[in-house]
Amino acid sequence: MEMSRREFMTSVAAGAAGMAAMGGTAFGQTAGASKDEIVVAMIGSGVQGRVLLNDCINIPGVRFKAICDIWPFAQRYAGNTLRRAGQQVEIYEDYREMLEKEKDLNAVIVASPDFVHAEHTIACLQAGLHVYCEKEMADSLESARTMVLAARESGRLCQIGHQRRSNPVYQQALQMVQKDEICGRVTACYGQWNRSVQPRLTWPERFVIPDETLQRFGFDSMDHFRNWRWFRRYSSGPIADLGSHQISVFSWFLGANPTMLTAMGGSDYFPDREWYEDVMAMYEYQTAKGSARMFYQVINTNGFGNYFERFKGDKGTLVISESLQQSYYVPEGDYEIPDWLAQVERTQRGGMSVIPLGAAIAARNAEGAAVMQAIDQKTIHQRHLENFFEAVRANNPAHLTCPPDLAYSMAVPVLNVIKAVGSNEKLQFTEADYKI
Secondary structure: OOOOHHHHHHHHHHHHHHHHHHOOOOOOOOOOOOOOOEEEEEEOOOHHHHHHHHHHHOOOOEEEEEEEOOOHHHHHHHHHHHHHOOOOOEEEOOHHHHHHHOOOOOEEEEOOOHHHHHHHHHHHHHOOOEEEEOOOOOOOHHHHHHHHHHHHHHOOOEEEOOHHHHOHHHHHHHHHHHOOOOOOOEEEEEEEEEOOOOOOOOOOHHHOOOHHHHHHOOOOOHHHHHOHHHOOOOOOOHHHHOHHHHHHHHHHHHOOOEEEEEEEEEOOOOOOOOOOOEEEEEEEEEEOOEEEEEEEEEEOOOOOOOEEEEEEEOOEEEEEOOOHHHOEEEEOOOOOOOHHHHOOOOEEEOOEEEEEHHHHHHHHOHHHHHHHHOHHHOOHHHHHHHHHHHHHHHOOHHHOOOOHHHHHHHHHHHHHHHHHHHHOOOEEOOHHHHOO
16 A cells, blocks of 8 residues: 555545546446456455355346456465356456556455544545445544545445345345334344364465565555454454454444443453454434343353344244344243234244244245345345445445444444444444434
């Protein structure tokens, strides 16, 4: 990263002019592409990038033209994967060279480390390209704000990778909570992402990146490059890496943003890492039905219980996860559940009689039955990518399930956890804090 953070923030003001100067093309006007084909590049083909790449291969009408990564190992892996799928791509080390040379792109997938999400996203938007950017959308709210403004100025679409927003199970569960009111008035929520102790990532000696290259792109060492999620210069730590997936779900289901936050965290288990390995946060919400409180934890020292979100109300409890095996509903003893829900065969879980969420969705109506019948046909990331590409084809930002304005409001309660832990203070929010 040759430019400073201040320099690239300032450059956003020239967004519209930059887009015109670089000659980016809207979808449907790309030279050499078929009418319905979307020509795509990827910046950052590491572990998460490869997940997205493999899912894109399964989406008809999406063709990769270029891959950009500073690590030869990642370049080779992505290039070979695409070649096996019959797609020939150009390989780049510097995204600026890629944008300058590849004039027939429609969209770019940004899966680079968090600290350059804003830089990469803004550059692509200003080049006239649509952007799918992984979450957390940025490592600071200041950077996230510049992304929102750049998307507005460019007129291009931007999707942030909160894939639960495109997950039909979550969409159906949302209706069950908000429309069917199977939980009644939700008063208490709980969420967690527990992960066992993970060793630091290593690398093959033959694929070491030269120090000069690492420093040119903002990394202090090969170790920092491989383990960037644990260092303050490159990320916002596990609360953003993991917690950003889930904390936003509570605002979504409750229909309200948090009004209060307090948090604590520890950074003494891993002496060779900078970020809090274990974080616990408490939020308060003012919903249409009254106040609700939520406790959330992300733990990197014990994996018991894995990850899920729980909503507790005066009529019942809903537990939901990207893993359907961990998703179920438990009605309160005196709540007479709807007929469609009463017909679902119950199972035992932890000594309780529970209603499996998947079966409940299938029994709810024809739409729910269709959702569950097709649930195993696509991965959760593929559905979110498809939502992005469908919006690109329609050139309609309203089709996006996670546009940047929404993603910014989702980042506010996540990134402020760091401030709450560091200050040991209770933070207060108004609706103005969630808008740009």
